[in-house]
Amino acid sequence: MSEIFETPLLNELQRDSTDPLAEPIVVRNAPEQIVERLVTAVALGVYVPGQALPPERELASLLGVSRATVREALRRMTESGFIEQRRGRNGGSFVLEGWRPSSADLIRRHLLPNWSRFEALFDARQLLEPVIAATAARRRGDGDVAALSQALVDYREATDREESRVADERLHRAVAESTHNPVLVGLSAQIRTRISLELGAEPYTPEIRRVAAVQHGMLAEAVIEQDPGRAHSIALEHFGLTEGLVRDLVARVGEAATRESDG
Amino acid sequence: MSEIFETPLLNELQRDSTDPLAEPIVVRNAPEQIVERLVTAVALGVYVPGQALPPERELASLLGVSRATVREALRRMTESGFIEQRRGRNGGSFVLEGWRPSSADLIRRHLLPNWSRFEALFDARQLLEPVIAATAARRRGDGDVAALSQALVDYREATDREESRVADERLHRAVAESTHNPVLVGLSAQIRTRISLELGAEPYTPEIRRVAAVQHGMLAEAVIEQDPGRAHSIALEHFGLTEGLVRDLVARVGEAATRESDG
DNA sequence: TATTTATGGTCTGTGGACCAGACCTTATAC
DNA sequence: GTATAAGGTCTGGTCCACAGACCATAAATA
Numbered sequence: 001m002s003e004i005f006e007t008p009l010l011n012e013l014q015r016d017s018t019d020p021l022a023e024p025i026v027v028r029n030a031p032e033q034i035v036e037r038l039v040t041a042v043a044l045g046v047y048v049p050g051q052a053l054p055p056e057r058e059l060a061s062l063l064g065v066s067r068a069t070v071r072e073a074l075r076r077m078t079e080s081g082f083i084e085q086r087r088g089r090n091g092g093s094f095v096l097e098g099w100r101p102s103s104a105d106l107i108r109r110h111l112l113p114n115w116s117r118f119e120a121l122f123d124a125r126q127l128l129e130p131v132i133a134a135t136a137a138r139r140r141g142d143g144d145v146a147a148l149s150q151a152l153v154d155y156r157e158a159t160d161r162e163e164s165r166v167a168d169e170r171l172h173r174a175v176a177e178s179t180h181n182p183v184l185v186g187l188s189a190q191i192r193t194r195i196s197l198e199l200g201a202e203p204y205t206p207e208i209r210r211v212a213a214v215q216h217g218m219l220a221e222a223v224i225e226q227d228p229g230r231a232h233s234i235a236l237e238h239f240g241l242t243e244g245l246v247r248d249l250v251a252r253v254g255e256a257a258t259r260e261s262d263g
Numbered sequence: 264m265s266e267i268f269e270t271p272l273l274n275e276l277q278r279d280s281t282d283p284l285a286e287p288i289v290v291r292n293a294p295e296q297i298v299e300r301l302v303t304a305v306a307l308g309v310y311v312p313g314q315a316l317p318p319e320r321e322l323a324s325l326l327g328v329s330r331a332t333v334r335e336a337l338r339r340m341t342e343s344g345f346i347e348q349r350r351g352r353n354g355g356s357f358v359l360e361g362w363r364p365s366s367a368d369l370i371r372r373h374l375l376p377n378w379s380r381f382e383a384l385f386d387a388r389q390l391l392e393p394v395i396a397a398t399a400a401r402r403r404g405d406g407d408v409a410a411l412s413q414a415l416v417d418y419r420e421a422t423d424r425e426e427s428r429v430a431d432e433r434l435h436r437a438v439a440e441s442t443h444n445p446v447l448v449g450l451s452a453q454i455r456t457r458i459s460l461e462l463g464a465e466p467y468t469p470e471i472r473r474v475a476a477v478q479h480g481m482l483a484e485a486v487i488e489q490d491p492g493r494a495h496s497i498a499l500e501h502f503g504l505t506e507g508l509v510r511d512l513v514a515r516v517g518e519a520a521t522r523e524s525d526g
Numbered sequence: 527t528a529t530t531t532a533t534g535g536t537c538t539g540t541g542g543a544c545c546a547g548a549c550c551t552t553a554t555a556c
Numbered sequence: 557g558t559a560t561a562a563g564g565t566c567t568g569g570t571c572c573a574c575a576g577a578c579c580a581t582a583a584a585t586a
Contacts, residue, residue: 021304021317024327025296029543033288041284054284055562064287066545087563088553117445124446131394182380183387187450293573318533329574334535350534351582
């Protein structure tokens, strides 16, 4: 009887419909899932452009699949221009620099058509992250302080966009982990990943990085000093900033696109 | 290039690890997913014990799979004692009454071993649902009032545990839907489903149902009257009640289990 | 009572996904 | 110049899902 409770619990954050039987079953085959994991890993900064993914044989054993399957995943990623495979000793699968479409292009082709989904995602983030931040401030333990300070230092020392992204991810994860609740950690990571993935390059201009650095500093500080109220309001403002930026960007590009199609 | 953005976005709310490559790839095959959907549908009250699921051929076409695959899923569910299949005209796959293990049994065999996961889930719920409720109060439109009042009436008119569960689900969904944010609706539904699934029977004693009815009434009212602060605090209290109940239950059964194994 | 019909139950052949593992090719390190 | 660490190729096998035909049963209905 009880094995039915062992079914991996439903994991679909956003099935479009509300009726469990309304949508077709999709068997997510292995290569597809592997691509997703690898793209996620890059989005989260585990591998940065120029770096090689683990060798095929190692990936196969890490992921518990055959090498043929890993190769199929890598083949698709090569085809998409996401990685480049090089042979010989010191070869490997290298994450390409320019795999993200240009900002304007991305927005026109991806962001605009799916704008309502993004809006909901940003909106949810701005509602949920402050709660997570406040909870983190309330619950952080002594062990969390080190991770928070370290992430903050990394962020301040980041010199380019890529390093900023990675440090940003670490800092927000450190905050989420200070809640000591894996569900919240997972939720926060999932929101970040989805935004990072779908958005590609977040608009990390030097100016924005400066503002964000200040906010990150204040956020980490509020958590360290166990001040939930401040953590909440800083997070609110911080995530509002990003949302505002993207909104402006989309508006500008959207207008441009409209003008073009009119002309 | 852009097709890589079309990968169904990562959906795993709670992968245990934080490293995308640390865990094996699991190909969730079709029957497994179908079982999950059907169990979910029952957990959400779409089908109640005694009722028949749709006929196999219809399920196959709804879910976009072959009948053989549906049959495999139903075979597993029959094996687990979840449904009973009857042949002939007016036959079908009937949800069994007693498919949930008894409370104490369930707790001993399932809740105790996974207690930390539940704790995190309840904790997250108590943090997130009040925000959702407050947001619902802030954003509810005229169209939401009808759904809220109707759900409330259903809840009050519910006579047995099963009807209460269904009405409860509807009411909380109506609240979530008043936020007009599909991400929040999905999140709330997912938390509810997981708790409902893993918990099996929530402790719906008549007494609890009376208290919950009052709270539900106040919650719906606060949302209808667009009072975010009240909605927040009522939700906090309401979800605290459930958590407290389960916590007590587990403590009692846990003690009993300890005494037994000592004796 | 006989027939129709809506359901579950059974079978067969086909294609594709994934696996295990051996072996080939290339480019670098030593 | 050789050893080595990577990617590239091939084979044979297993299992899963599909399509579709057909069988068996029990209730509704004529």
